[in-house]
Amino acid sequence: MTSLFKVFVLICTFAWCNFVKGQDTAQPMLGLPAPGFSLFSVQGEEYSLEQFKGDFLVIHFATTWCPFCNAEAPYLEELSKAYRDRGVQVLIIDVREEKEVVEKSFARFGFSFPVLLDTEGKVSASYAPVGILPALERYEVPIASNLIIDREGKIRFYSLLNTSAFDSRLVELQKKLDELLIDTL
Amino acid sequence: MIRFLLILILSLEAQAQSNVPVKVYAPKATGHSGIPMTIHVEVEVMLGYHIQANKLEDDNLIPTTLTWEKGHGWEIQKITFPPSKKFKLQGSDLPLEVYDGKFDIKTVMVPPETLRKGSHHLFGILNYQACDSIRCLFPRSVEFSVLVDVEDKEP
Numbered sequence: 001m002t003s004l005f006k007v008f009v010l011i012c013t014f015a016w017c018n019f020v021k022g023q024d025t026a027q028p029m030l031g032l033p034a035p036g037f038s039l040f041s042v043q044g045e046e047y048s049l050e051q052f053k054g055d056f057l058v059i060h061f062a063t064t065w066c067p068f069c070n071a072e073a074p075y076l077e078e079l080s081k082a083y084r085d086r087g088v089q090v091l092i093i094d095v096r097e098e099k100e101v102v103e104k105s106f107a108r109f110g111f112s113f114p115v116l117l118d119t120e121g122k123v124s125a126s127y128a129p130v131g132i133l134p135a136l137e138r139y140e141v142p143i144a145s146n147l148i149i150d151r152e153g154k155i156r157f158y159s160l161l162n163t164s165a166f167d168s169r170l171v172e173l174q175k176k177l178d179e180l181l182i183d184t185l
Numbered sequence: 186m187i188r189f190l191l192i193l194i195l196s197l198e199a200q201a202q203s204n205v206p207v208k209v210y211a212p213k214a215t216g217h218s219g220i221p222m223t224i225h226v227e228v229e230v231m232l233g234y235h236i237q238a239n240k241l242e243d244d245n246l247i248p249t250t251l252t253w254e255k256g257h258g259w260e261i262q263k264i265t266f267p268p269s270k271k272f273k274l275q276g277s278d279l280p281l282e283v284y285d286g287k288f289d290i291k292t293v294m295v296p297p298e299t300l301r302k303g304s305h306h307l308f309g310i311l312n313y314q315a316c317d318s319i320r321c322l323f324p325r326s327v328e329f330s331v332l333v334d335v336e337d338k339e340p
Contacts, residue, residue, distance in 0.1 A: 063323075065246055065314060067321065096323075105245050143323075160320075
């Protein structure tokens with residue numbers, strides 16, 4: 001009986017620890033200022049976070065070999081077209097790949113928004129929440145994630161850990177975007 | 186019982202914290218010089234992860250590959266990967282071809298005719314790109330070795 005009780009306590013402790021961990025990790029960095037960046041696009045134009053202030057900004061961290069990113073790509077383009085007139089800008093930040101590779105691979109999607117090159121992964125690493133997924137390289141953490149940054153430059157949505165399946169259709173992001181647009185009317 | 190549960194819990198935690206979601210094990214093999222033999226490479230993908238298959242329709246994705254160190258006269262005749270599984274990604278028309286769980290890669294090799302009898306080490310590299318249900322990791326490699334006992338050619 002005592003052993004059974006100990007087993008029960010052990011299982012409860014494990015479940016509680018995971019629950020607390022989950023609470024901490026769902027939608028990290030919300031409300032924090034988005035880390036600044038200045039990156040060149042595939043077309044060679046320089047973009048900084050600062051210049052998007054006043055608009056909502058959707059950022060997707062991607063690589064050309066990431067199957068989730070590629071599945072999301074057409075929906076990201078749709079979203080960009082649908083929300084552009086409502087003050088929403090979209091960016092892809094490609095992580096640690098050569099310009100030629102990115103240019104060739106992403107040409108098939110015909111993106112109408114900028115694809116920025118984070119060739120050293122420093123910007124990606126700056127979006128890796130402290131203490132989350134510590135075993136991974138920091139630049140690796142945000143890959144395939146989507147963020148919404150508000151008009152003041154604060155993070156309002158971060159899909160890093162909050163879903164059990166990859167949301168390539170951007171359903172949750174779009175829902176949040178609609179909420180934010182209504183709130184700020 | 187409690188000790189067993191503790192070990193189980195700790196190992197699950199350790200797995201979750203690992204940045205290497207794939208383990209490779211190549212059991213000792215025995216063959217004869219000049220005669221084709223099969224070497225098995227056992228791969229284990231951590232629970233919750235999958236890796237891209239060896240044959241992929243999308244050139245942009247990174248396939249799982251196995252390469253053997255060249256030299257010493259060993260002839261690699263054929264490398265056979267298991268059939269892939271379909272991973273349906275929400276919002277995508279084409280399912281991904283992946284491996285998960287445990288699987289075996291078979292390599293048919295021929296030890297050189299002149300190889301002396303005894304134990305020999307062969308070195309290989311498994312390259313893969315893993316994803317879980319919501320995120321993808323950068324490509325990784327696992328280096329491994331297999332011990333092969335070579336006996337004299339049978340008369």
